[in-house]
Amino acid sequence: MTDPEREVVLRVVPHIIDINSNGHIFGGWVLSQMDIAGGIVAGRIAQGPVATVAIESMKFISPILLGDIVSLYAYEERRGRTSIGIRIDVAATRGKDQRKVDLTSGLFTFVALDEHHRPRPLPTG
Template identity: 35%
Template sequence: MNAPSPTDMEMTLRTIAMPADANPAGDIFGGWVMSQMDLAAFVRANELAGGRTVTVAVHEIVFKKPVKIGDTLCVYTSIKKVGRTSITLNIEAWTRRHYEHTREKVTEAVFIMVAVDADGNPRPVAEAQQ
């Protein structure tokens, strides 16, 4: 299946799946994919919050297809909701298959990030936008 990339989301991170991140069968560990999604959530939430954010929850992570060694992993984000101190993001991970021109959605999840101050205490997101 050669699906188009999501047009209603922003590509926030792109990286290559390397052999060190794979099991003996050549499939990339789900934890590595999730960490890339977390990095993308961090980047997008920090931009919106104007400062440091931390991950407080991940909901319904769904691994739809494997990521293989050499695949380019593209992580897309969209803002679902902004609360007083929190930012909820939809995250999708897509691959561009190694030596192919196909794209496939491989993983999706909802991440909740909280804006924090220098001491790690929650702070209003609006403070960063002033």
């Protein structure tokens, strides 16, 4: 799923307070990291503030474990008049052998905002 050549937008490590009763990391923790990573890329494209309007798809592929180094890859998948669909892929570097494990993938939609917090056309060119 993840391309080693693709840009890592964010790299984070979960903490013990992020563990659920299964001993895995809460889904909400990774969703929040994905929102941050997607917002960084969308904000660059929009050249200004953006808001998350929708999570159109979300797949939890494998559990996130304490000790994982979590990398978030985000890139534009589609562009509308005021909105941008950002694909966010998340992978862990895990264990002594530093193996790569795909964790989640989602498509988040961000809307460029004007000073009144209303949709603003994306810059052209």
